Amino acid sequence: MASLVSCPHCGSRPKEEFTVKGAALKRPAPDAGQERWMDYVYLRDNPRGAYDEYWHHTSGCRRWLVVTRDTATHEIAASRDAALDVPETRA
Amino acid sequence: MRYSALSVFLNGLRGNKGWGPAWRSPQPKPHYDVVIVGGGGHGLATAYYLAKEFGITNVAVVEKGYIGSGNVGRNTTIIRSNYLLQGNNPFYELSMKLWEGLEQDFNFNAMVSQRGVVNLYHSDAQRDAYTRRGNAMRLHGVDADLLDREQISAMLPFLDFDNARFPIQGGLMQKRGGTVRHDAVAWGYARGADMRGVDIIQDCEVTGIRRENGVVTGVETTKGFIGCGKLALAAAGNSSRVAEMAGMKLPLESHVLQAFVSEGLKPFIDCVVTFGAGHFYCSQSDKGGLVFGGDIDGYNSYAQRGNLATVEHVAEAGKAMIPGLSRVRVLRSWGGIMDMSMDGSPIIDRTHIDNLYLNSGWCYGGFKATPASGFCFAHLIARNTPQETATAFRLDRFARGFMLDEKGQGAQPNLH
Amino acid sequence: MSEYRLIHRTALSDKQPVDAAGISLTALPEGHVIHVLAEQSADMSATLEGAAAQTHSVRYVAPGQWFIVGDEPLADDAMAALLTRLTPHAAGVDQSHGRVRILARGPMVECVLAKGSGADLALSAFAVGRSTTTLIGHIAAHLTRVEDNAFEIMVLRGFAESLWDDLMRMSAEFAE
C-alpha cells in the first residue's frame, strides 16, 4: 500500500486517489450508552499489525472500502466494498 | 567533564584522548523510584527534570533502541509557541522559555537558534485566523507580529509573489521561534540526567507491565524485570502498544510523518517559513541543508517510512512557494511515527491504574514541546498534581467534552 | 421573455483542438450525460442495452451506476422518457451540463494519459469499452477506451479548462 491500494471495483490504484478515514468500527446503537460511544468515537486499538480501516476511492468509483492492512509492513491482505462488509457481519 | 571552550582547547592539545562517555551504560538495578519507558526527547527530559527540579534521582530511562532513535531524531527541528487555545498556549510558551535557557542549563550546545517562524497567509480568511491566533499569543505575552506582503518580501525575496496560484498576502511571525539541533537535545538531556544519577538503559525493550493488586510494580524487559515505584510512559508513536500492556486503550492512532533534507546550500533561507496554501514548512540547517516537511501520510503506520505521493505533494508545495528550489535536489526522506490524538493535543496525566503515568498524544508537534513536556511530566510524577500549564491535558477530556482542538477537525487523528 | 434566444455556452469553447500525428484532443459536443443510479443489486442490463441500442452510449461508473451519454442534446420530453425507462429500479440524474467530454486519440494516447493517471491503460489491461474514474494529475476524470487508440475523458465542468490545459502540456512533446 502506501503507494497502491487495490479497489475491488477498479483494481490497483495510486494512494492519492483515496481518502482514508481510519478504523472500520461498528457504529453503536443510539442507546448503547456513553461508554460505548466514547469508545467508538475516541478510543482506538491502534495495533501494530493487521487492521481493518475505511478507505474511500474518492477520485475513482467513490465507494467506501474496508481495507485489511498491516500497519507494520503496509501489506494489504484484503479490500472489500464497505456496503457488503458492515462490521457486524464480519468475523 | 564540563564542556567549555577551554575544555575543547585543552583536549584538542592532548589529541582528544581525555573525553569520557557522555553518559554511562549501566545494567539495570532491580528497583527504581521511577522508571520511564522511552529514551526519546520527552522521556530523557522527564528524567532530567525529575532529578534536577524535583530531587528524584533514583530513576531509570529504558529505551528499546538507542536514545533519541524516535521522533526527537527525525523531525524538522522547529520550535515555536504560536498556539491558539488557552489550554495549549501557556504550556508551549513554558517550553519556549525553557528552550531559551536550555543549553546553559544542561551544558550542551543544542544550537537553539531563534531565527523566527513565519506562517504565510494567502487570503483574508487566513489573515483573520492568524489575527485571532496572534492576539491569543499576545494575550499570554508571547511575541507575535502580523506582517504584510512588503515586509515578507523584504525578508524572503525568493518566495513566489508574482506567478502564484495562491498569492502571498502576508504572514504571522514569531521572532522567538526557530530551530534546534534535534539529536543534541536528546544527548544533552541524557548527559544532564546521567550526571545527576539517572540510569539510561539502551537496547532494553519493555515486554510487559507487572501489576500487583491492581497497582503497577514494575516492567518486564529484555534485560529482565525492573521494579519501580512509579511507571511513566513516554513512548510517543508506540504509546498504544505500551499502554495495551496495562490493558489500556488510548485515544490515539500512530501515523507516519515524513521529513526531508536537501543537499547542502549556501545560506538561503534564514527563518522558518511555512506555506499557507499547501502543507510545506522549511528551514535551513547550519550545515546548509534545507530541512522541510509537510502533511502526514494519512494512514495508521508503525513503519518508519512514507510514500512517494506525499513526497511529491510536499515538493509541489515547496516549489510553488519558492520557485528557485526547482533545481535543488532532495537528499533524503525519513519517517517518524506520530502519536496522533483525537483532538490534536497532548495527554499528560495519571491513569486509572495507580502508579501509572502517561505522556503521549504529541501528534506531529512533539519536538518543540520537549522541555515543557519533560518538566510538566516530572512535576506530575513528583507531586501527583498537574503542572499549572498542563492542566488541560487530561485523559478524561474526551469523555467529558473538553477537547483541545486547535484545528477544529474533531475525532479524526489524521486530520490534525 | 419568450423571444429571448438561449445560447448554450460550452465549457471548452475557447480552446483550440490539438491535431497532431501522435495525439489529437477534441472537445466533444455537449450533448447529454445521464447519471444512472440503480437500487442495490438491481439488474439493469436490459434497460441499458436498450439505451445503448439507440443514440446513446453507456459507460460504467461504479457498482449500480452508469452514464448514458450522447452527442445530441435531449429535449425535455426525450429526457423525461429516458428517465421513465430507468424506473422503477433506477433513477437518472441529468448531468448533461455538469460533465464535459474530451476525445483524446492517437498512437501516443496511452503515453499522454500515463503522465496523469496511475491506472494501467495498456490495451492488454484495459480493453475497448472499459471505463474507469481516475486521477489525471490533480483532477479526477472518467475514462472510457472507445477505440484501440482513443479515450473519451469525462470531467466535471468546472475543471474542464484546467484538465484541457493539463492534457495540452502532457501532449506537447507529441504535438509538434
Added chain:
Amino acid sequence: MTSYRLQKGGLIDRQSPLGFRFDGKALSGFSGDSLASALLANGQRLVARSFKYHRPRGIQTAGSAEPNALMTIGTGGRTEPNTRATMQELYQGLEAQSQNRWPSLNVDIGALNSLLSPFLGAGFYYKTFMWPGALWEKLYEPFIRKAAGLGKASYEADPDVYEKCWAHCDLLVIGAGPAGLGAALTAGRSGARVILVDEHALAGGSLLAETGSIGGATAAEFARQAIAELESLPNVELLTRTTAFGWYDGNVFGAVQRVQKHVAEPKANVPVERLWRIAAKRALLATGTEERPLVFGGNDIPGVMMAGAARSYLNRYGVAFGKRAAVFTTNDSGYALARDLEAADVELAVIVDSRADTAFVWSGKARLIKGAFVSDAKGGKSLSGITIWKDGKTETLAVDALAVSGGFSPIIHLACHRGGRPVWSDTHSAFLAPEQLNGLSLAGAVNATSGIAACMAEGAARASALLGELGFKVEPATFGAVEGDIAAPSAKAVWSIPGIKGKAFVDFQNDVHRKDLGLAVQEGYGHVELAKRYTTNGMATDQGKLSNVNAIGLLAEARGVSPAEVGTTTFRPFYTPVSFGALTGAYHGDHFQPVRKSPLHDWAAKNGAKFVETGLWYRSSWFSRDGETSWRESVDREVRNVRLNAGLCDVSMLGKIEIVGADAGEFLNRVYSNGFAKLPVGKARYGLMLREDGIVYDDGTTSRIEEKRYFMTTTTAYAAGVMNHLEFCSQALWPNLDVRLSSVTDQWAQMAIAGPKSRTILQAIVDDDISNEAIPFLAAQEVSLFGGQLRGRLFRISFSGELAYELAVPAGYGENVADALMEAGKRHGICAYGVEALSVLRIEKGHVTHNELNGTVVPADLGFGKMVSAAKPDFIGKAMVNREGLIAEDRPQLVGVVPLDPAQAFRTGSHILAKDAAATLENDQGYVTSSCYSPHIGSTIGLALVKRGSTRHGEDVMIWNGLRNEYTPGRLCSPVFFDPANEKLYV
C-alpha cells in the same frame, strides 16, 4: 588536448569536440565524455574543496557515488548546484563552477580550518559556543552557516519544464550491466512487459569499461547489440539516464529520467526531467557494486582514485588518470586495471596488494608488493608520492596517480527501502540484501556473484524464474563465451591500515576521518546511528556510498565486535538526490493546483468582478464600477442596492447533491440534527449537520424535489467533505437504506437574486407564477423559463434577509440566464454583487458561515439548540452532543458586537475582553469571528463567539487587536442587526 587523453580507445567520438568552461577557463572534450572525464583529460585534478577543512579534492569515482567533484552547472534559472561531474554528460558550452571556496579553488582561505583540526573533532560544536547565550544567533551561528553549505541555489525561477508519469510492467530490471542485460534479454523475448532502467547515458554498466570479449565481440559491442535488440522489442521499454531512487510499498519504484540534462538548450516541449512511478509485478535489482576506498593517510589527495573508476576513464573515456600510477588493492580487481594500464602504455610503478597469500598470478611488467599497504599519500593539490608499509618497514615512491580497491559493497539500497535490514556476510566482507523481499529479486554483483559470465547467467535465470511466477514461460537467454575477464571474488576487508601518519578520511565529503569515529566510540556514541549523527559520517550528499561500510568496519574494530553486530544505518530514499523540479512535475506556479471555474465566471468578469481564490474556485469578490476608488465603496454600493432594489450573486460554488431513493428522507433525518422526515415535496429546509462528536460540521438547505428526490446544498468549503461523508453514511453505516447520491455541483449554474425587486425581475424570465402565494418562503419548485425554452429550479431562500431566490439553471445556459436577468433588472436597478457584499448582508442578519462553524461549536452555541431534535431516535452526533463540556455554562456563544463609537472600526480576529480588564489570557472572553462595515448600521459590526454571549447583550466590552495595538470599546448585542422580525423575508 593534453596527453592525459589516449590516442585511441574509449566510447568517445574524437570527431566531435565540445568546448566547455570550468571556473571560467575554456576547456575542450569530446562527445561521449562526462564532465569528469573531460576535466581529467585536461589535466584538471583539483576540482573541489572539502566541506569542513577545505582540503583540495579531485575526482574519485566515475559514477553516482562521487563525493568530491560536486559542481554548479549552468547559469540563471538553470543554475544547478551540487551536480556530480561524474554523472554530468558534456555538452557544447557547458558552464561548470567549483563550490565552497573563496576566493578561488586554487587559493582558498577556508583551508586554514585544517590548522585548527585538533580542536574541530567530531561534535566539538556541541561542547562550546554556549557563552554568552545571546552570541549564538549573533556571532557563532552566522559564521558557521556562512562557512558551511555547498553550492548556491538560484533566486530565479527555472525556465524548463518537468513532468511525471506512471508505468506498469511485469518485470522491472534496474541496472543494464551484465546481469541486467541478461535478465532484460530473457524477459524481452518472453513477450512480458519489461522496463529496463539504467542511470547512465549508455546502457551496459561495467561492460563499457571491460577490455574482454563476449562471444567474440568486445564487451561494449556486445552491450550495443543487446541494447539494439531490446529497443526493437515493442514490449520492452529502455530508460537510460534514469535513476531508480526508491522502492516503495506495493512494489512501486520511483525513478527520475534526465531527459534533457545533457543538452545546452532544452527543447521547450519536452521535459528536462521526468519522474517515473513504476508499478512492477516483479522487479530485479542488478545494480552491481560500489568499490570501497581504503582509509590511509592522505587518501583524499587529488590523484587518488577508485581502481574501477580509473579503469572506466581508461577504457570507456580514453583518459589516463595519471602519468605514473600505482595500484593499491585488497582483491583481484586491481590487476584488471594494472593489466589495462600497461596495455595502454601508462606507466605503472607498483601494485600493492594487502594480501600476502594472494593466488593471483600477475604476468605484467609492474612490480608487485604483496602483504603491503599504502599507509600515506603525499601531495597538496595533486598526488606526488606514496608511502608503502610492509611488515613495519616503509618505502616511498613518487607517483602522480594511485588507484585503490578496498573490496566491493553490493548496491543494495533499494532492497532496504521497505524496512528490511542488510545482512553482513563474512564470506563476502560485505553487507548483502535482506533475505525476505516481496516482489524484488537480485542478480549479479549486487547478489555477490562475480564474473561477467556468471552475472549474465544469473540475470537470465532470475528473469526466467520471476516471469515463471507470473505464468510466462521463457528459457534463460544464453551467451557466447567470455574471454579476458578478471573476476574479483570477494576478499577479506581491510579496515585499519598500519603505519598511517596523515589524516585518513572515511567520509570524504563531510571530512570525517578515522579518529572522529574513534572519538565517537570513546564518548559513548558508538551505536552506528549515534556515530553517524555525532560525526556526520554518511550524511553528505553522497549519503555515505563510499564511506558507510568503512565506518562500520572501523567502529567494529574500535568496539571489538564484528561488523554484523554494528549493523548499518537505515537505507532510505533517495538513492541519489532528486530535484524539486522532477518531484513537482508541472504542478507549480499558477498550475500548483487546478482552477475550478464557475459557469458564471465569464458573466462575472464582464460585469467587472474582482476575483478571489476560494478553495480551487475563483469567486467574484466585488464588482468595480467606473469612478469607484476602493473596494469598500463598491461593496457598500452593492449592499445598499440589494437592500433597496435587487442584486444578482453567483452561488454556483455551493455544493449540490441530488439524493434519490426510497429511504432518502430517512437518510436525511439521520444525517441532519433537525428533522427532515416530514419535509413536503416542493419545500426547502435549513439543515444542520453534526459530526459524530456532536460538533457542528456543515449547514445548508435541502429541498424535496419529488417524492423520492432531494436536492441538497452545502457550503462551498465543505462541499467535497460532505459528499464523502454522505457516501460514508449511506455505504458504510446504513447500506440497507435505499439512498443514492449524485454530485450535481457542476450541473447547475446557481444565482441568488435578492432584494425587494427580485420577484419582479425574476418574473420577467420565469413562465410560472412566482407570487408570494405560489412561491412562499422556503418553496422549492421546478420552473419554466423563457417561454418554455428551459427548465430551472427555483428556491425561495435568503441569505441576505431580503425577499430572495436562488435560481438554478443548467450550467451551459448560466451566463445567458444571468445576462437576461441583468437586462430585465436594469430598470429596477439590479446590480451584480460578490462575496464581500454577500458577507455583509449575512453578518447584518446574523447568519453563520464557517467563520462561526469553526469545528468547536455545538448547535446551542449558535442559538440553534432547537435544531437538535430530541424526538429523533438517532442522528449523527446525537450520542455525544450533551457531554459536560459541550453544555457548560461558560461556553462561547454567538453574539453581535458593535463599537461604542461608530467611527471606530475593528477587525475580525480581535479578541473580546471585559471592559477595563487587562489584556491577559485569563481575561480572554472570545473573539470576533466575522466583521464588516454595515451601511445599514453605519459602523463596523461583528459576530463573535463570547463566553456566555447570549446572556450578555448590552454589556460593554473591549475589542482588542493587540497585533495592531487597537483598543475599541464596544458593546455586545443581538447577532441580528437587520430586520430581526424577518419582515422583509416573507413579503
